[in-house]
Amino acid sequence: MSERLRILIAKPGLDGHDRGAKVVARALRDAGMEVIYTGLRQTPEMIVESALQEDVDAVGLSILSGAHMTLVPRVLQGLREAGLEHVKVFVGGIIPDEDVAALRELGVVAVFGPGASTQVIAETIRRELAGG
Amino acid sequence: MELIPDALAGDRRALARLISLVEDDGPPVRTALAALYPYTGRAHIIGVTGAPGTGKSTLVNELAKAFRARSRTVGIVAVDPTSPFTGGAILGDRVRMRDLAGDPGVFIRSMATRGSLGGLARATGDVVKVLDAAGFEVVLVETVGVGQAEVDIARTAHTTVVVEAPGLGDEVQALKAGLLEIADVLVVNKADRPGAAQTARALEITLELGRNNQAANGWRPPILKTVALDGTGVGEVLEAVAAHRAYLQKSGLWERRERERARADLLRMLEQELMDRLMRELGAERLEEWVERVATRQVDVYTAVQAVLGS
Numbered sequence: 015m016s017e018r019l020r021i022l023i024a025k026p027g028l029d030g031h032d033r034g035a036k037v038v039a040r041a042l043r044d045a046g047m048e049v050i051y052t053g054l055r056q057t058p059e060m061i062v063e064s065a066l067q068e069d070v071d072a073v074g075l076s077i078l079s080g081a082h083m084t085l086v087p088r089v090l091q092g093l094r095e096a097g098l099e100h101v102k103v104f105v106g107g108i109i110p111d112e113d114v115a116a117l118r119e120l121g122v123v124a125v126f127g128p129g130a131s132t133q134v135i136a137e138t139i140r141r142e143l144a145g146g
Numbered sequence: 147m148e149l150i151p152d153a154l155a156g157d158r159r160a161l162a163r164l165i166s167l168v169e170d171d172g173p174p175v176r177t178a179l180a181a182l183y184p185y186t187g188r189a190h191i192i193g194v195t196g197a198p199g200t201g202k203s204t205l206v207n208e209l210a211k212a213f214r215a216r217s218r219t220v221g222i223v224a225v226d227p228t229s230p231f232t233g234g235a236i237l238g239d240r241v242r243m244r245d246l247a248g249d250p251g252v253f254i255r256s257m258a259t260r261g262s263l264g265g266l267a268r269a270t271g272d273v274v275k276v277l278d279a280a281g282f283e284v285v286l287v288e289t290v291g292v293g294q295a296e297v298d299i300a301r302t303a304h305t306t307v308v309v310e311a312p313g314l315g316d317e318v319q320a321l322k323a324g325l326l327e328i329a330d331v332l333v334v335n336k337a338d339r340p341g342a343a344q345t346a347r348a349l350e351i352t353l354e355l356g357r358n359n360q361a362a363n364g365w366r367p368p369i370l371k372t373v374a375l376d377g378t379g380v381g382e383v384l385e386a387v388a389a390h391r392a393y394l395q396k397s398g399l400w401e402r403r404e405r406e407r408a409r410a411d412l413l414r415m416l417e418q419e420l421m422d423r424l425m426r427e428l429g430a431e432r433l434e435e436w437v438e439r440v441a442t443r444q445v446d447v448y449t450a451v452q453a454v455l456g457s
Contacts (some may be wrong), residue, residue, distance in 0.1 A: 018258075043236050046232045049234070068162070
């Protein structure tokens with residue numbers, strides 16, 4: 015793995031609230047990471063394609079629409095099909111507790127809700143990626 | 147490295163991995179680039195540069211679409227700045243390139259400058275070579291948003307497109323050295339905004355006053371107006387870029403530029419290699435001793451250099 019962590023921050027689905035994604039992107043930049051920011055309304059296919067072309071170490075998905083149980087599994091499956099099972103996925107947004115457990119079960123390495131500190135987010139990603 | 151045959155055969159994941167290796171540098175990379183070199187030299191490398199916010203990414207997106215409409219495959223390298231304080235970067239050029247998603251004839255890679263100051267990353271030229279070797283017929287290189295002196299792109303690209311927008315300064319700005327001197331094609335983007343005609347006119351006057359490097363070679367850079375957001379004028383830019391390529395080939399400048407690039411590459415690698423060798427021979431400790439002597443004014447830096455190289 016490169017010494018410089020590369021992280022894709024994407025917003026799948028149709029909600030137009032990208033403040034959270036931008037705050038996290040900025041925080042990861044300040045933590046010394048290279049953040050590829052793709053903007054709003056990305057399909058799972060677009061996210062997988064960007065992750066592949068950019069050769070990222072992790073993908074952060076910001077979802078505030080409630081469609082996480084539909085969108086996240088499609089991204090995870092797409093990554094596997096593209097041979098990118100080594101890419102870690104984390105999720106931010108409004109996610110009910112029972113869904114957090116389900117997403118973790120599916121392979122999401124961390125879920126961050128409202129109020130999560132950006133420092134904790136950066137540290138968690140760094141730790142997960144160092145752990146291989 | 148088995149990545150190379152896979153990348154040459156069109157495996158996009160191998161291509162992406164190879165680009166990462168090239169970005170991170172190191173001895174295996176040199177072997178890889180040496181193996182790729184015979185496959186390079188086919189792509190038309192087009193640089194797109196200009197101040198922040200002039201619409202470079204949007205124009206690159208539109209140019210790529212126009213090339214795709216003519217069945218050309220397109221590689222894109224989009225460079226954004228690395229923070230000098232944290233080493234981190236936000237690479238946001240894909241936001242404007244979403245139209246290109248899902249097209250197997252397009253490959254987009256974002257790069258951070260990682261400390262380079264000339265508008266490109268140190269490895270950008272090598273990443274362009276990888277895309278060239280992988281068979282992309284056109285490689286579009288988008289620089290960071292530049293000021294007046296970041297002109298590395300002119301050494302990397304065959305054709306340099308300089309993007310301006312209305313309202314960024316008066317004629318004196320246009321008279322200054324730098325960006326305008328490297329333009330093969332000048333684009334006034336956001337031409338639906340007030341002041342576009344004045345901007346185009348100021349550029350025209352500047353070109354007439356002369357001393358554009360390209361003009362000296364007999365090519366007059368066209369000044370074109372676009373609204374990249376809706377694609378207005380992009381077809382004309384594409385034609386100008388193609389005309390410039392034809393001109394380079396007919397006039398023999400294509401070969402001359404290739405030769406200049408080869409010279410620059412060779413000198414750069416020699417410099418790097420000689421420096422590496424010298425550092426290995428000298429060692430960090432001896433270097434520090436010399437630093438100490440210069441810092442405490444026991445010896446001046448010129449005498450020190452002669453002593454180090456003579457020893």
